[in-house]
Amino acid sequence: MSSNSPSSPLRVLVVIASSRPGRLAPAVAEWFVETTRRETERERMVVDVVDLGALALPFLDELEHPSTGVYAHEHTRAWSRRVADADAFVVVTPEYNYGMPAVLKNALDYLYEEWAWKPVAFVSYGNTSAGTRSVQMTKQVVTTLRMMPIGATVALRIGDSIEDGRVSERPMLGRAARQVVVELARVARALRPLHLAPATDGTTPGPVDGLSLSRVGEGDDVSELLVLQRSCWVEEAHANDTLDLAPLHETLADVQAWAKTWTVWAVRRHGRLVGAVRARAVGSTWEIGRLMVAPDQAGNGIGSWLLAVAEQHAPEEATTVALFTGKRSRRNIALYERAGFHLTAAPTTPDDAVLLTKSVAATTLA
Known part of the structure; x- marks a missing residue:
């Protein structure tokens, strides 16, 4: 996930979408990055380049x-972390037989949530069509992934724009590249609240519409919280082949008790409680637990969003963020690993659980 602060620099991933020997894509990407350097600095963009x-x-x-x-x-997982970290994308692509390179389609298909609610720009190159048919094909794919292609593009005809394997310095191409950066920055800032965690409590844009985040008081939301917890841990019971899970057996009094000693955040969607998470300081460790999302709301990014909320509230003295989950809870482990957590050996970990940790420094930069 990219930075939790809406005011932090935008992170742009430039994707070199060709793997063919002798390809021009690296030279085109280098030209684009250098030509737009002043604009990316002005727009407070951090540029990362990935060569597929x-x-x-x-x-x-x-x-x-x-x-x-x-x-x-x-x-x-490494590809997931890199894509999730970005706020926007620039795809540098040739055209192969009226379409996109297979390596680009494969890279897009590997992931899903990580692409969502982020803008994408295209720098294409080719012969007759300057790669534009590749772009049109790719747009069908990225919109299905809930990305937003921007209007500004750069299209280079090889015969007119490439000399000795490098992009010719032509004013019209430079202007087009700079316009891409300006428009990409504008759209990325508009979309950013849809994939970033909120900075404060209250009614806040989230990964889906209608979300409202608040802290749970001693008497507030607790009955609903108990019902939500039991519905969420049924799946955990199936995944770990056991009913001996505390969240399935806790009473209302039990939930009321731990709500007094943990900081608990609840998220409602159009008034209905659909998720929650709790956290507390234990020495220099910020412990996160009971991350839950209503089963019918799973897959919307609410879990990642809530996890980021809990992380960002770690106190200054905390050096580590930690959480536990079931050994067979593959989806949970995958979510935490995408957020930068790592499986950690610990002698006090229960036999049926695993410990995942993350440094607070990594949380700040995530």
């Missing part, structure tokens, strides 16, 4: 559907 040829993702090899966020392979 060097990234070398295998042909999609995950068993679970990308929308689940359950990733078995480290190459997928």
